[in-house]
Amino acid sequence: MNPDFLKPYDHSQEKEIYTRWEQSGYFSPQKSIGNWKLGTENFSIIMPPPNANGSLHVGHAVMVAIEDVLIRYWRMRGKKTLWLPGADHAGFETQVVFEKKLEKEGTSRFEILQKENGREELYKRIWDFTQENKAHMEHQVRQLGASCDWSKETFTLDKRIIDVVYDTFQQLYADGLVYRGKKAVNWCPKHQTTLSDLEVRYEEREDPLYYVKYGPITLATVRLETKFGDTAIAVHPTDARYKDVIGKEIEVEAIAGKTKIKVIADEHVDSAFGTGAVKVTPAHDADDFAIWLRHKDEIEGPKEIIDAWGRMSLKQYFGKNAEVMKYDGLKIAEARKQIAHDMQEKGLIEKVDEHYKHNVALCYKCGSVLEPRVLAQWFVDLTTSKGQEKIVQPAIDAVKSKQIKIIPEFQEKIFLHWMENIRDWNISRQIVWGIPIPAWFRETKAGAISNFQFPISNENAEIHIGKEKPQGEGWVQETDVFDTWFSSGQWPYATLLAQSGISNFQFPISNEGNRDKNLFDEFYPTSVMETAYDILFFWVARMIMLGLYRTGKVPFETVYLHGLVRDKDKQKMSKSKGNVVDPLGIVEQYGADALRMALIVGNSAGQDVTFAEEKIKGYRNFSNKLWNIARFVLAQNSISNFQFPISSEFSSILSEDKKILERAKGVKQQVGEYIENYRFSQAAEIAYHYVWHEFADKIIEEKKKILQDTNENKEQKESAKIVLYLLLVESLKILHPFMPFVTEAIYQRLPIKNKDSLIIESWE
RNA sequence: GGGCAACUAGCUCAGUUGGUUAGAGCGCUGCAUUCACAUUGCAGAGGUCACAGGUUCGAAUCCUGUGUUGCCCACCA
Numbered sequence: 001m002n003p004d005f006l007k008p009y010d011h012s013q014e015k016e017i018y019t020r021w022e023q024s025g026y027f028s029p030q031k032s033i034g035n036w037k038l039g040t041e042n043f044s045i046i047m048p049p050p051n052a053n054g055s056l057h058v059g060h061a062v063m064v065a066i067e068d069v070l071i072r073y074w075r076m077r078g079k080k081t082l083w084l085p086g087a088d089h090a091g092f093e094t095q096v097v098f099e100k101k102l103e104k105e106g107t108s109r110f111e112i113l114q115k116e117n118g119r120e121e122l123y124k125r126i127w128d129f130t131q132e133n134k135a136h137m138e139h140q141v142r143q144l145g146a147s148c149d150w151s152k153e154t155f156t157l158d159k160r161i162i163d164v165v166y167d168t169f170q171q172l173y174a175d176g177l178v179y180r181g182k183k184a185v186n187w188c189p190k191h192q193t194t195l196s197d198l199e200v201r202y203e204e205r206e207d208p209l210y211y212v213k214y215g216p217i218t219l220a221t222v223r224l225e226t227k228f229g230d231t232a233i234a235v236h237p238t239d240a241r242y243k244d245v246i247g248k249e250i251e252v253e254a255i256a257g258k259t260k261i262k263v264i265a266d267e268h269v270d271s272a273f274g275t276g277a278v279k280v281t282p283a284h285d286a287d288d289f290a291i292w293l294r295h296k297d298e299i300e301g302p303k304e305i306i307d308a309w310g311r312m313s314l315k316q317y318f319g320k321n322a323e324v325m326k327y328d329g330l331k332i333a334e335a336r337k338q339i340a341h342d343m344q345e346k347g348l349i350e351k352v353d354e355h356y357k358h359n360v361a362l363c364y365k366c367g368s369v370l371e372p373r374v375l376a377q378w379f380v381d382l383t384t385s386k387g388q389e390k391i392v393q394p395a396i397d398a399v400k401s402k403q404i405k406i407i408p409e410f411q412e413k414i415f416l417h418w419m420e421n422i423r424d425w426n427i428s429r430q431i432v433w434g435i436p437i438p439a440w441f442r443e444t445k446a447g448a449i450s451n452f453q454f455p456i457s458n459e460n461a462e463i464h465i466g467k468e469k470p471q472g473e474g475w476v477q478e479t480d481v482f483d484t485w486f487s488s489g490q491w492p493y494a495t496l497l498a499q500s501g502i503s504n505f506q507f508p509i510s511n512e513g514n515r516d517k518n519l520f521d522e523f524y525p526t527s528v529m530e531t532a533y534d535i536l537f538f539w540v541a542r543m544i545m546l547g548l549y550r551t552g553k554v555p556f557e558t559v560y561l562h563g564l565v566r567d568k569d570k571q572k573m574s575k576s577k578g579n580v581v582d583p584l585g586i587v588e589q590y591g592a593d594a595l596r597m598a599l600i601v602g603n604s605a606g607q608d609v610t611f612a613e614e615k616i617k618g619y620r621n622f623s624n625k626l627w628n629i630a631r632f633v634l635a636q637n638s639i640s641n642f643q644f645p646i647s648s649e650f651s652s653i654l655s656e657d658k659k660i661l662e663r664a665k666g667v668k669q670q671v672g673e674y675i676e677n678y679r680f681s682q683a684a685e686i687a688y689h690y691v692w693h694e695f696a697d698k699i700i701e702e703k704k705k706i707l708q709d710t711n712e713n714k715e716q717k718e719s720a721k722i723v724l725y726l727l728l729v730e731s732l733k734i735l736h737p738f739m740p741f742v743t744e745a746i747y748q749r750l751p752i753k754n755k756d757s758l759i760i761e762s763w764e
Numbered sequence: 765g766g767g768c769a770a771c772u773a774g775c776u777c778a779g780u781u782g783g784u785u786a787g788a789g790c791g792c793u794g795c796a797u798u799c800a801c802a803u804u805g806c807a808g809a810g811g812u813c814a815c816a817g818g819u820u821c822g823a824a825u826c827c828u829g830u831g832u833u834g835c836c837c838a839c840c841a
Binding site: 002008009043054082120184202209219220221223234268269270272274275277279280281285286287288290291346358359408409410411413414417418423455534536537568570598599602603604605606608609611612614615617618619620621622623624630631632633634635661677679681682685688689696697701704708756 | 766767768769770775776777778779780787788790791792799800801803804805808834835836837838839840841
């Protein structure tokens with residue numbers, strides 16, 4: 001027997017085992033090696049690319065654990081498996097992380113941008129930052145035992161990926177499904193960029209609600225400071241209180257002196273709220289912007305009186321009015337306070353409801369109050385009949401028809417509800433870190449852009465889509481970059497195309513050329529998309545929409561959504577709370593096998609899982625248990641000359657032992673069925689239970705008696721030795737998808753002459 | 765305002781076509797150490813499966829309602 005077995009299982013050998021696996025080439029579906037023949041059926045997973053802006057957390061470990069179970073299982077079942085790893089540049093998220101770093105250094109992105117070539121410098125620095133993180137992350141994924149094909153690792157900023165993304169953008173533009181439009185969008189005054197609707201976090205706040213006198217009308221508002229941007233007062237068309245003033249201009253006594261303002265009727269005004277009258281500030285409120293769009297002919301458009309930094313900017317409209325100009329440059333909150341005070345003194349405020357509760361829109365990253373602004377941005381059309389027909393509906397149909405199966409099923413309802421109420425998707429970001437939007441602008445109205453600033457509205461410029469500067473004079477390049485989800489939303493087909501080396505592709509992708517290298521043709525649609533449920537809309541929905549739009553096929557057949565990992569107090573793990581667990585520390589202490597088991601047992605689809613160190617300890621003990629089972633079984637002499645493959649048709653096995661063997665096969669089949677049905681927790685649990693409490697506690701104990709009893713007959717002893725050995729091999733197979741290291745470590749010490757590696761052993 | 769999920773042993777959670785004594789990890793109690801393993805073994809305590817109705821021969825599981833918690837979505841100023 002191998003002398004290693006005399007000591008407890010030492011998980012520090014995981015690293016060497018991984019290196020051997022990686023070097024063996026078995027992670028790749030590219031070619032058969034030795035006795036190992038690639039299967040004909042495919043099984044593929046595109047790994048959700050972790051953000052290259054920090055370390056992996058235990059959530060990633062859940063992802064790796066589950067996906068590796070699937071991949072290892074199907075590989076042992078003889079399928080040709082592709083698990084493609086990647087890393088995400090994670091645009092805005094990464095820039096936010098990097099800006100925090102800059103803050104610590106006492107500088108900021110804006111300071112760097114002011115320098116000559118500042119943009120390039122900043123980009124370069126973030127690039128280096130992500131490359132460092134990426135390398136660390138890859139190391140972590142390896143430590144967790146992921147049997148993914150590193151030769152096909154893809155970064156979201158790889159040139160070929162960008163090509164695919166550009167091609168899609170061009171296609172969308174050509175189809176009229178992407179447009180540049182001036183709309184009320186979410187603006188983060190700290191980060192100086194717009195955000196999509198999904199990146200807005202709402203929080204209930206208590207603020208004063210001011211009842212303000214606008215001449216004969218009193219109306220309620222929280223945002224007193226926006227009054228300088230008012231262009232109308234709106235009431236419900238059937239509101240009897242205001243029927244005489246609808247359509248008229250009323251005279252208003254205000255801080256600015258006497259002014260006139262128009263009263264309009266709009267169905268969206270709720271007569272029951274406040275006084276039933278609402279001020280209309282198109283530049284600083286999304287609803288008001290919508291009202292203006294409906295009344296364009298009657299009232300003035302957006303009057304921007306708050307700047308990008310969230311300060312009052314009144315010069316343009318009130319430059320000569322000292323009463324008003326004293327607020328100029330104040331932050332919103334301060335301005336509101338002063339204006340309230342001044343108006344109260346002048347008797348312009350009827351009353352104040354000090355404890356009015358309402359939802360405030362915040363930046364999901366920094367918590368700054370988002371300022372609605374009217375800006376020209378790039379949008380994917382998801383609301384017109386064209387956008388609905390070409391992008392939205394196919395995605396809905398694919399899920400409804402079960403062409404894409406979502407696990408757990410209840411997430412389907414959530415998905416469909418979101419899809420059915422989807423809004424246009426703002427894909428422009430005013431940041432440096434990301435894929436530049438390939439567009440050029442040129443002013444069409446002479447002198448319209450004397451004070452040239454992005455963004456430019458459609459009316460003032462013509463647009464050219466493409467990487468290269470078009471012919472002619474006056475073209476200026478777009479500076480916005482894509483929302484990171486616009487590129488990751490294309491991940492399944494983009495990675496497969498990029499790794500296939502297909503350039504100038506056209507959909508549908510042809511089978512021409514080297515079919516072996518055409519991963520797209522081979523593996524698209526992929527089998528499973530496994531990710532956390534919190535990015536169902538951000539990512540999964542976008543992949544389904546863009547995948548169907550671009551390729552005409554679903555990007556994956558099954559979506560498996562795992563829950564979030566919470567700490568033992570059920571708190572969501574986050575850096576700011578300081579409760580983040582580094583998987584590396586756990587792996588070093590207890591081994592990757594133990595961590596993986598702990599994250600899989602008790603983890604059902606879509607349900608959050610709590611992280612408890614005791615649990616990991618328990619499975620570390622199990623690793624050792626298995627090790628000792630092997631130690632005992634291999635210590636029985638005469639087990640030294642098995643040939644591969646191992647057959648159970650030994651004539652010397654007694655019928656009672658054949659039954660035991662059948663039972664093990666039954667467990668194995670059950671484990672397989674559970675895996676195939678995405679019930680990993682049960683699969684792992686019955687495997688665990690069988691090995692420890694049946695094989696070790698019962699069978700070994702019984703056979704031990706037989707083997708140690710000098711009176712028992714020889715056939716019974718021989719049979720016992722063989723069956724114990726076969727059960728050990730079965731146990732290794734059953735557990736391998738869950739605990740790849742310890743099972744491989746034992747397998748490598750089995751007395752099989754022509755053995756290779758457990759990862760390519762046949763499951764059967 | 766709408767929706768989703770959860771409520772099972774002291775704690776954290778499994779339990780998917782309704783079917784015999786409801787499971788796991790940790791914790792707890794007692795016993796065992798020249799025995800493959802103390803990172804162990806054996807034995808055990810501990811559950812009216814949130815509550816109330818209903819369907820059924822039979823319900824943790826299906827239906828209706830209630831309560832509690834968490835989450836998601838939503839242009840009430």
